[in-house]
Every structure is written in C-alpha cells, then in structure tokens.
Amino acid sequence: MGFRDIAMFNDSLLAKKAWRLLKNPKSLFNKVFKARFFPNYTIMEAKHTSGGSHTWNSILHGRDVLLRGCWRIGNGKAISIWQHHWLPRKHPPQVLSPMVDSLADAKVAILIEETSRQWNHEMIDGIFTPMEAKLVKAIQLSRYEAEDSLFWPFTNDGIYTSKSGYRFLKAEDQSEVEEEQRANLLRLNKTTISSHQIAATAKERLAEFALTIPRPQYPRVASTPFQTRWLPPSQGLVKINCDDATFKDQKKSGIGVAIRDENGMVLASMAKHLRQLYTALEIEAMAPSTALTFATQVGFHNGILESDSLVLTTALINNSTYLSTDGLLMEDIRFNASYFNQLLYSHVKREGNKVAHKLVRHALCILDFSVWMEDVLPPIRSAVLDDIVGFS
Incomplete structure (x- = not known):
C-alpha cells in the first residue's frame, strides 16, 4: 500500500466522522463541536477558520469528501x-x-x-x-x-461507509490519472480506452472466442419450480397484495392491487397505468404506497400488506432507514401506514401473488386506472379460484 492509498484511507475515515456530525445531531460528539464551530448552521455550511483546532480542520477535510455525495x-x-x-x-x-x-x-x-x-x-x-x-x-x-x-450515492441505502468512501476516492484518482494519460496519448495521435470500457471490451472478446469452441451436448433434466401459494389472512384482517411492472418498449409503468378476505374472496381490486418509465426500485416502492392509499379509500384499516419484493418487505419489517432518493418513497409508505389501526408486512413469491401480477399486466390496456369492487377483471377470476383451491 503506497502513501497515496494511506492518505485516501485517512480521508475516508475523516469523512465518517463528518457523517456522524451530520446524521447524529443529538450525540455528545455533535453537541461539543457544534457549540464551538458551527452553532447556527450544519457542518455542511461550516467554514475553515484560523482559530480551528487540527482535529476540527481535519473533520472539515473529510466533510469535503461528503460534499461530492448527492442531495x-x-x-x-x-x-x-x-x-x-x-x-x-x-x-x-x-x-x-x-x-x-x-x-x-x-x-x-x-x-x-x-x-x-x-x-x-x-x-x-x-x-x-x-x-x-x-x-x-x-x-x-x-x-x-x-x-x-x-x-451517499455509492451505497445501496445511501449511508456513508469508510469502505465506500475509500473506493470512491480511488476511482476518482484513477479517473484523473486516465484523463492525464489520455491527453498525452492524444498529443501523440494514439487511440485511448477508458478503464470503464475494459470490462465491456473483455466480454466482447470472450464472447467472440466462445463462439469458436464447439459446445458439448448435455441431456436436459426436468426441474420443478418451487411453488408458493397465496395464504388467507387471519379473521378480522384483509390481505392487500400489490405488484408492479415496467414496460420498457412503451416507456410506461403499472401497478396492480387486490384486497381479499380470510376466505380468499376479492373485496376490491385496481389496476393503475403510469405514463412514465420508472426504475425498478422506484416502482417497487410506489406500489405498496398506492396499495395502502387504495385500501384506506375503500374503508379498510386492518390488514397485511404483501408483495413479492423481498428487499422492500424486509426494509419495512425492520423499519430500515434509506437515505437515497428511494427513501422518500419509503417514507410515503410509512405515512400511509399510519392510517391503519393494525398493519403487518408479508413477502410472497411471484406464484403466490399472481392475482396482483395479472392486474398490473392489465394496467397497460387502460388509460388511467380501473377499480372493481368485490370483484376482479373477468379473465383474472380463474387465478382467484386457484388460490382458494390451494388453501381449502
């Protein structure tokens, strides 16, 4: 490990201290530094001063790393x-x-x-x-x-870590070196390739090589996919199943919701057409929020929210904090959940969520949204009956 690596590692640790000051305002660590160096604003607006200690100036140096994050x-x-x-x-x-x-x-x-x-x-x-x-x-x-x-846009949950900070600084330094090398090669009229293109170029070369190798023929073995059935809620609760989809060719998205009782009967269902192509994380977070809003609008305040997104369901169960842009959508879900007297969260595989899945596929065929009270779209009734037979 060279001196440059040690310096970057030190910067990433200082950035962690600055992150603690930013995100833990009630800590003793924050109260001591805030009273002395930034009493009227946050650490992000604090400035270097001649009277600042070496520790404080070092933390500000780490703060400058955080400023390369995102709002x-x-x-x-x-x-x-x-x-x-x-x-x-x-x-x-x-x-x-x-x-x-x-x-x-x-x-x-x-x-x-x-x-x-x-x-x-x-x-x-x-x-x-x-x-x-x-x-x-x-x-x-x-x-x-x-x-x-x-x-911090370089972690899934948006929370800064020293490891992600070190990797970011290394990548940033590598980019600067490449820019300098590229400029030198351009002066010599030589072609250049970015490190970001190396992996893609290597895959292309590997694919070309693979085509020249004869593939052995193996006998096909039949496999049975793992089946997960829809299960009814306890008496007094409803189960709110939701699903989402993106339609890349049409640049649109959709949401489907089915609310059912302990007998498996549909109490209300809906399909919503969104005239924008959202990311997978965005639409996965929008679907539960839409489902909860719909449930309260039709009069249900005790239920189980169920989807086939394991990551999202786990985050809701654990009350995880997401600082990334998708975290605001998570806050919308929790806000809508506050209207329920009792709300539980459940994950189910796609096979157990096929009614909502079929509804979301229908969303592309409607202009805005459609609602069915005590029913679903006729072609989807067979999926409802399949679920009832499964637990009867």
Whole structure:
C-alpha cells in the first residue's frame, strides 16, 4: 500500500466522522463541536477558520469528501440549483445547464409547485437543457413535504461507509490519472480506452472466442419450480397484495392491487397505468404506497400488506432507514401506514401473488386506472379460484 492509498484511507475515515456530525445531531460528539464551530448552521455550511483546532480542520477535510455525495430532494429549500450535487447521475451530479443570472442563488424549491407537490415542467424546460430537464422531471417527489437530506450515492441505502468512501476516492484518482494519460496519448495521435470500457471490451472478446469452441451436448433434466401459494389472512384482517411492472418498449409503468378476505374472496381490486418509465426500485416502492392509499379509500384499516419484493418487505419489517432518493418513497409508505389501526408486512413469491401480477399486466390496456369492487377483471377470476383451491 503506497502513501497515496494511506492518505485516501485517512480521508475516508475523516469523512465518517463528518457523517456522524451530520446524521447524529443529538450525540455528545455533535453537541461539543457544534457549540464551538458551527452553532447556527450544519457542518455542511461550516467554514475553515484560523482559530480551528487540527482535529476540527481535519473533520472539515473529510466533510469535503461528503460534499461530492448527492442531495435527496424533500422540499428543495436547502439545495442550490447550480452549486449542489442533486441530479440523478454519477458523472456529473451537478447541473451543467447555463446559469440564469437572476437565479444564481436560487434553490430547487422554486422548481416545485407547493400545492400539488409536482415539478413545474414549464419552468424546468425554460431553465435546463432538454437532457437535464428530463432528468429533473424524472426525480420522484414525496407527496408530503420533507426535509432535504444529503445521502451517499455509492451505497445501496445511501449511508456513508469508510469502505465506500475509500473506493470512491480511488476511482476518482484513477479517473484523473486516465484523463492525464489520455491527453498525452492524444498529443501523440494514439487511440485511448477508458478503464470503464475494459470490462465491456473483455466480454466482447470472450464472447467472440466462445463462439469458436464447439459446445458439448448435455441431456436436459426436468426441474420443478418451487411453488408458493397465496395464504388467507387471519379473521378480522384483509390481505392487500400489490405488484408492479415496467414496460420498457412503451416507456410506461403499472401497478396492480387486490384486497381479499380470510376466505380468499376479492373485496376490491385496481389496476393503475403510469405514463412514465420508472426504475425498478422506484416502482417497487410506489406500489405498496398506492396499495395502502387504495385500501384506506375503500374503508379498510386492518390488514397485511404483501408483495413479492423481498428487499422492500424486509426494509419495512425492520423499519430500515434509506437515505437515497428511494427513501422518500419509503417514507410515503410509512405515512400511509399510519392510517391503519393494525398493519403487518408479508413477502410472497411471484406464484403466490399472481392475482396482483395479472392486474398490473392489465394496467397497460387502460388509460388511467380501473377499480372493481368485490370483484376482479373477468379473465383474472380463474387465478382467484386457484388460490382458494390451494388453501381449502
């Protein structure tokens, strides 16, 4: 390990201390430093001072690593449009559109309509380039006003770790070295290849080589997939099954919900057509939130929310914290859950969620959303009967 590696490792540890100051405001560690160095603002706005101790200046050095993270938009009041990192892309996460002089210090909040909690498309199209305008409008906003929050985009849950910080600094340093090497090679009129392209190029070469090798013929062995049946809820509860899907060719998404009683009978069902292609994580979080809203609207306040997303269900059961952009959608789920007297969470494999799965497939055939009370779409009734036969 060279000196450069040790320095990066030290920076990643200092960034962890800065993260603790940012995310644990009630800790003694935070109270001591805040009273002395940043009494009227957060550590993210703190500045280097001549009177600061070596420890404090070192923590600020680590804070500068965190500033290369990204902001999760809540109400947008703390995020500067042009100074902060907030676009949903890694390279680069800051806005590159030409700055509007009159909006040089403007916050992201001016781009959000307060009453509807939706993006102001007309304003966004007038400020950003078409590519960046599309990125902004694709960011999901919470239906309820929330605080802006810094998250670390290089971990799944958005929580900074020293390991992820070290890897980020190494990758950043490698990119700078490559840029310098590329510039030198261009001066010599030689072709270059980025390290990001090495893996893809190697796969292409391997695929070409594999085609030249004759493949042995193996006998096929029949396998039986693991079957998971839908199970009824306890008496007094309803089971709220939800599913989601993205339709890449049509650039659209869909959500399906089925609410059933202890006998397996459908009490209410719905299919919703979303005219936007969301990411897998976004639509997986939107489906339960939609399902809970629908359940309360039709009068149910005691139930079991069930989906075939193991990651999401586990996060809800464990009350996990997600600081990434998808974390706001998780907060929407918990907010909607507060309207229930009793709400449990359950995971089921796709085979046990086929009624909701068929409903979400139907979502592409409707204009907005469709609701069936005490029934489902006729072609889906057979799936309901299959579930009832399975547990009878």
